[in-house]
Amino acid sequence: xxxxxxxxxxxxxxxxxxxxxxxxxxxxxxxxxxxxxxxxxxxxxxxxxxxxxxxxxxxxxxxxxxxxxxxxxxxxxxxxxxxxxxxxxxxxxxxxxxxxxxxxxxxxxxxxxxxxxxxxxxxxxxxxxxxxxxxxxxxxxxxxxxxxxxxxxxxxxxxxxxxxxxxxxxxxxxxxxxxxxxxxxxxxxxxxxxxxxxxxxxxxxxxxxxxxxxxxxx
Amino acid sequence: xxxxxxxxxxxxxxxxxxxxxxxxxxxxxxxxxxxxxxxxxxxxxxxxxxxxxxxxxxxxxxxxxxxxxxxxxxxxxxxxxxxxxxxxxxxxxxxxxxxxxxxxxxxxxxxxxxxxxxxxxxxxxxxxxxxxxxxxxxxxxxxxxxxxxxxxxxxxxxxxxxxxxxxxxxxxxxxxxxxxxxxxxxxxxxxxxxxxxxxxxxxxxxxxxxxxxxxxxx
Amino acid sequence: xxxxxxxxxxxxxxxxxxxxxxxxxxxxxxxxxxxxxxxxxxxxxxxxxxxxxxxxxxxxxxxxxxxxxxxxxxxxxxxxxxxxxxxxxxxxxxxxxxxxxxxxxxxxxxxxxxxxxxxxxxxxxxxxxxxxxxxxxxxxxxxxxxxxxxxxxxxxxxxxxxxxxxxxxxxxxxxxxxxxxxxxxxxxxxxxxxxxxxxxxxxxxxxxxxxxxxxxxx
Numbered sequence: 018x019x020x021x022x023x024x025x026x027x028x029x030x031x032x033x034x035x036x037x038x039x040x041x042x043x044x045x046x047x048x049x050x051x052x053x054x055x056x057x058x059x060x061x062x063x064x065x066x067x068x069x070x071x072x073x074x075x076x077x078x079x080x081x082x083x084x085x086x087x088x089x090x091x092x093x094x095x096x097x098x099x100x101x102x103x104x105x106x107x108x109x110x111x112x113x114x115x116x117x118x119x120x121x122x123x124x125x126x127x128x129x130x131x132x133x134x135x136x137x138x139x140x141x142x143x144x145x146x147x148x149x150x151x152x153x154x155x156x157x158x159x160x161x162x163x164x165x166x167x168x169x170x171x172x173x174x175x176x177x178x179x180x181x182x183x184x185x186x187x188x189x190x191x192x193x194x195x196x197x198x199x200x201x202x203x204x205x206x207x208x209x210x211x212x213x214x215x216x217x218x219x220x221x222x223x224x225x226x227x228x229x230x231x232x233x234x235x
Numbered sequence: 236x237x238x239x240x241x242x243x244x245x246x247x248x249x250x251x252x253x254x255x256x257x258x259x260x261x262x263x264x265x266x267x268x269x270x271x272x273x274x275x276x277x278x279x280x281x282x283x284x285x286x287x288x289x290x291x292x293x294x295x296x297x298x299x300x301x302x303x304x305x306x307x308x309x310x311x312x313x314x315x316x317x318x319x320x321x322x323x324x325x326x327x328x329x330x331x332x333x334x335x336x337x338x339x340x341x342x343x344x345x346x347x348x349x350x351x352x353x354x355x356x357x358x359x360x361x362x363x364x365x366x367x368x369x370x371x372x373x374x375x376x377x378x379x380x381x382x383x384x385x386x387x388x389x390x391x392x393x394x395x396x397x398x399x400x401x402x403x404x405x406x407x408x409x410x411x412x413x414x415x416x417x418x419x420x421x422x423x424x425x426x427x428x429x430x431x432x433x434x435x436x437x438x439x440x441x442x443x444x445x446x447x448x449x450x451x452x453x
Numbered sequence: 454x455x456x457x458x459x460x461x462x463x464x465x466x467x468x469x470x471x472x473x474x475x476x477x478x479x480x481x482x483x484x485x486x487x488x489x490x491x492x493x494x495x496x497x498x499x500x501x502x503x504x505x506x507x508x509x510x511x512x513x514x515x516x517x518x519x520x521x522x523x524x525x526x527x528x529x530x531x532x533x534x535x536x537x538x539x540x541x542x543x544x545x546x547x548x549x550x551x552x553x554x555x556x557x558x559x560x561x562x563x564x565x566x567x568x569x570x571x572x573x574x575x576x577x578x579x580x581x582x583x584x585x586x587x588x589x590x591x592x593x594x595x596x597x598x599x600x601x602x603x604x605x606x607x608x609x610x611x612x613x614x615x616x617x618x619x620x621x622x623x624x625x626x627x628x629x630x631x632x633x634x635x636x637x638x639x640x641x642x643x644x645x646x647x648x649x650x651x652x653x654x655x656x657x658x659x660x661x662x663x664x665x666x667x668x669x670x671x
Binding site for chain 3: 297298299300361362363364365368379383386387388389398399402442443444445446447448449450
């Protein structure tokens, strides 16, 4: 069967890889800013940046037993993320004015990481729930590790739609395939829809309902 | 040799599995309440619930190299724990009156997780110390992960006997076998004794002695 | 080719193993003091001690897929570190006067762990960047896990040179080999230089420059 978007589907692997590189650099830069808010030294900035950018994929691979990890095969990613973090520290005053660029790059990273994580689990022929979870871990866990290392309640659980965007992106990617799209053709559809959802959530401050609970159990 | 409690030993696998299902649901519900105390959104509530309920077993499997993980084989456990968390958020006012039910279910979970963790390490033919540690990680690590994600000093290290109950449960399970009980027959003995110890510790506020230390090193 | 320091190189494996044992005991003892500052109970003290002393190597092995983990093969290390932690709690008033002994033992541990971590990755024939990172994870991650479990921003990222010492030690170990030293001969060189750097950093309060960043993005 002819895929509906042949041109899009052909460029999907290259598109995803490019977005992946953009995303790890962007995640490293926002992580460096987080580390700077905690007055960390430059070594700490680099470590937090690498953990944030590559930690989601690493956690996924460890949980799925998918060895070797990405940065073991591609150690250049460690240099890219560490270098991006140092650059961020050097030109921090400029960074301060680039908030919307960061948010866009981070949103791109979220959806690209998610689709890549889904693909890894698909290649391992895991059940569909695990494919979705694999996408979510890849997309979101790096930021959770960053917040844990910076001793904060993870933002993920408290702010605008984020993990939900990852779930929607993964569901669209899988749903597209079950509707007859090829895996490659489903990629740009899921990426575009997920990105739009995240940007709309940021613009209009869409949040999941919160569960606020108090008791006197302690 | 005839096992001393043939009827008990025959139902041990089914008993353990039932307790396991009760336990992951109970852990998910208490985790949801923890997340609610931190005003997390519903997605965060689900994630914290899954991590708490399934994180101890996952950490054990990752540390022992015991792949694939339980929830990769049984993704329905993810739906059960996530669903239990949502239900908890929906009927939180009722939950507030069920403290003793939660404490009982959590205690059941602690001892059931512990015995299951010991069995996994036994099947891998690991040394006896590692079998005990495997039980303890399975029983306790989920709660530690929950507290780390909620940015709290883990309760495990500060309150009534908990990790100690896990060690005692594991030791009784192994000790029973070395005294001639079959593995299946040792299960209900260890479960009952561990459960009793935990409930007594809660009732009479039994705690380990604390190590309180201050210096002016910094 | 004759190694430049034949006598040193012959004793390197035994030296490293001795330093490793000294190091896990020392790490366990400082971790016990950290736990005591948080009023943890004795079980918590033991757990924090084991995680701190053995966690760096465990994280390395999990990330590299290098199974089975050290303490699974050598469960006696769990008893050594747990026992050292209990001893520390018992004679804490004496410990308070031994700050410089602790700092020295911790520095020995840092460099010994680093070299051991590099060797593990070398034996797995991993790229040189990954060898360095493997050394750094082995040397530093235990302390990070301790701080996360004690709910503190990891010291690693904020105080005197620590992770940097690990990187320098690993670089000297690898650099020595690329200059023609045998792996065994490069060990004492890297250990001595790394140890000296760490002690000088402590003595003169050498720190990496800090990245201090504030914005009003939230």
